[in-house]
């Protein structure tokens with residue numbers, strides 16, 4: 001499957017930069033392309049020049065809102081981010097057309113952090129503009145939710161996230177949710193290392209996008225997971241994850257022939273990898289709430305067999321019993337069984353509901369504060385009523 005990637009704001013641009021590297025890896029290691037164009041869009045000129053892998057020209061690193069922000073960002077006001085996107089979004093639409101292999105694109109993936117200003121405000125607007133312009137291609141959003149410490153310190157963080165999520169989910173074909181905080185738990189030393197978090201965020205897309213693009217027979221699975229399966233799976237709120245489990249590095253030749261013990265070891269390793277994928281999903285959610293799901297097994301050809309595929313299918317059906325499940329196998333990779341899982345059409349996501357209710361409280365508080373301020377101002381004016389003015 002081939003994507004056009006558009007990163008908005010600092011967070012979105014950096015993750016788009018990471019996708020550019022992912023495509024470089026697919027090209028150099030596997031000789032295939034999974035991305036037809038990568039663009040970064042920001043109101044902040046300095047952030048755009050800090051990227052490393054996206055082409056360094058104004059058609060791939062696009063500055064918007066130059067007049068309003070003088071190239072310094074919108075300072076967390078996502079309404080301003082939305083306004084700037086409405087005014088300058090055409091620059092992005094024009095740039096997309098220049099992508100050399102644009103006609104091969106299966107879908108768009110638009111990325112932003114929900115808590116800032118530029119990305120959070122512009123992602124719903126850009127998604128809508130691109131959908132109107134390219135009606136035949138699905139547009140997916142990848143939204144990065146803030147760290148817990150950001151939510152605790154700043155009400156705007158929650159408010160921006162709520163408005164961003166409500167708006168983008170109403171226009172995007174599917175919205176991938178990525179909770180920054182989940183990546184901190186995986187390894188606490190990552191807290192300050194956003195670039196390592198970004199690499200973890202894009203990793204599950206690697207095999208998923210590569211599997212359907214292979215041309216050589218030996219890398220084509222018995223059941224190929226291609227763009228059609230992915231497009232059919234992605235609807236509404238979506239989580240993605242992957243896990244892997246190492247295979248023995250050395251095996252005697254006679255063990256190659258499938259015997260019962262080897263099969264059950266592989267199945268066990270496959271289940272372990274799927275377990276990891278489920279517990280490392282990009283957002284905490286209940287598999288029971290998924291209306292659609294997919295899994296992809298990637299492993300050396302000799303390790304993939306019918307039992308493994310069936311066991312993983314049964315396992316996923318057990319925990320996501322309401323979901324229509326699609327699957328595939330991808331005979332690639334060296335020393336791991338790798339399992340990618342996508343849960344989509346989620347009917348409930350606790351974290352999003354919390355954003356909505358906290359933002360509603362915040363709006364009420366703002367109204368009360370406003371009334372307070374106005375009455376204090378009136379008192380002040382009243383007190384100065386009998387004082388002569390020098391003007």
Ligand SMILES: Nc1nc2c(ncn2[C@@H]2O[C@H](COP(=O)(O)OP(=O)(O)OP(=O)(O)O)[C@@H](O)[C@H]2O)c(=O)[nH]1
Nearest residue numbers: 009010011014073074076113115116117118119146
């Ligand atoms: N995973 C990840 N999160 C990031 C990164 N950069 C920023 N964030 C998160 O994104 C949110 C802030 O959004 P930014 O992208 O910095 O804001 P912006 O869209 O540039 O908007 P303004 O700077 O306000 O104009 C916070 O929740 C950060 O934790 C990054 O490189 N990776």
Ligand SMILES: [Mg+2]
Nearest residue numbers: 009010044073
């Ligand atoms: Mg910024």
